[in-house]
Amino acid sequence: ELIKLSRLYPKIYLMLSNHDQRFKKWVFDNVPTEMLNFTRLNLVEDLLRLIPNLTIMKQTSASGRMIDYIYQYKNLIITHIEKSNKDITKTAQEIVKDLYKWKNTLGLKNFDMVIQAHNHQSGRVKWGDVWIYQSPCLIDIAAPSFDYVFNGKLQGNPPALGYTSLVIEDNKINPHKSQIVDF
Numbered sequence: 001e002l003i004k005l006s007r008l009y010p011k012i013y014l015m016l017s018n019h020d021q022r023f024k025k026w027v028f029d030n031v032p033t034e035m036l037n038f039t040r041l042n043l044v045e046d047l048l049r050l051i052p053n054l055t056i057m058k059q060t061s062a063s064g065r066m067i068d069y070i071y072q073y074k075n076l077i078i079t080h081i082e083k084s085n086k087d088i089t090k091t092a093q094e095i096v097k098d099l100y101k102w103k104n105t106l107g108l109k110n111f112d113m114v115i116q117a118h119n120h121q122s123g124r125v126k127w128g129d130v131w132i133y134q135s136p137c138l139i140d141i142a143a144p145s146f147d148y149v150f151n152g153k154l155q156g157n158p159p160a161l162g163y164t165s166l167v168i169e170d171n172k173i174n175p176h177k178s179q180i181v182d183f
Contacts, residue, residue: 001138002051005163012054015117016068017080020044062107070099072108076166076173078115088121092132113175115164122160122182124175131175136162136182 006012024041031039040046048054057071057078069080077099085091095116099108115133122136137159141150160182167177 001140002048002054005138006051006053009165010053012051013057013071013073013078014048014054015057015071015078015080016044017117018082060107062105067106070106070108072111074168074172075111076113076115077108077111078117080117082118084119088119088123088134089125089127089132091119092116092125092134093127096127096130096132113173113178120159121157122162122180124180133164133175133178133180134160135164136160136180138163 002012002014023043027036027039027041045056048056057068057073059067059070059072061067069082071078079095079099081095081098083091083094083098085094092114096114099106099111099114102108112129113131113133115135117135117137119134120137121134124131124133126132139159139161141159141161162180162182164180165178167174169177
């Protein structure tokens with residue numbers, strides 16, 4: 001899907017998440033310590049760098065620490081904060097509250113739009129002065145690596161599939177013209 005999107009859009013920004021770190025975790029859990037120096041720990045990132053118009057998003061905190069689950073671009077914050085609730089509006093509001101609490105520590109500037117990606121849902125809501133988008137997943141749930149979706153527990157909702165397309169106007173993201181594209 002990323003290859004298709006890279007042909008449609010001049011710039012693709014991607015946030016790696018807990019699912020993308022599974023290979024690295026598997027390596028740490030299964031490769032003998034003395035062999036780790038001979039292993040490609042960032043294989044997913046290495047493969048993604050082959051797409052020339054794709055940028056992997058990471059945020060540098062106020063202390064200089066690299067954070068890969070929050071990224072700010074102009075007036076927009078994109079997150080993959082691991083919070084969940086059956087009510088996606090409540091989850092989104094909690095995340096915005098947390099972003100305000102952590103704003104200085106994370107080195108965030110003012111924002112009026114948040115995209116939350118961990119919840120596998122699709123939709124948008126305005127809360128106060130902030131537009132909150134729940135971004136759908138860009139996955140193929142039929143692939144064997146997503147067997148956990150069909151674990152027999154039927155927990156939560158089926159994942160919403162699609163992506164979020166952003167429109168930049170006047171040097172900031174326009175939340176009124178940006179859209180969620182559902183498959």
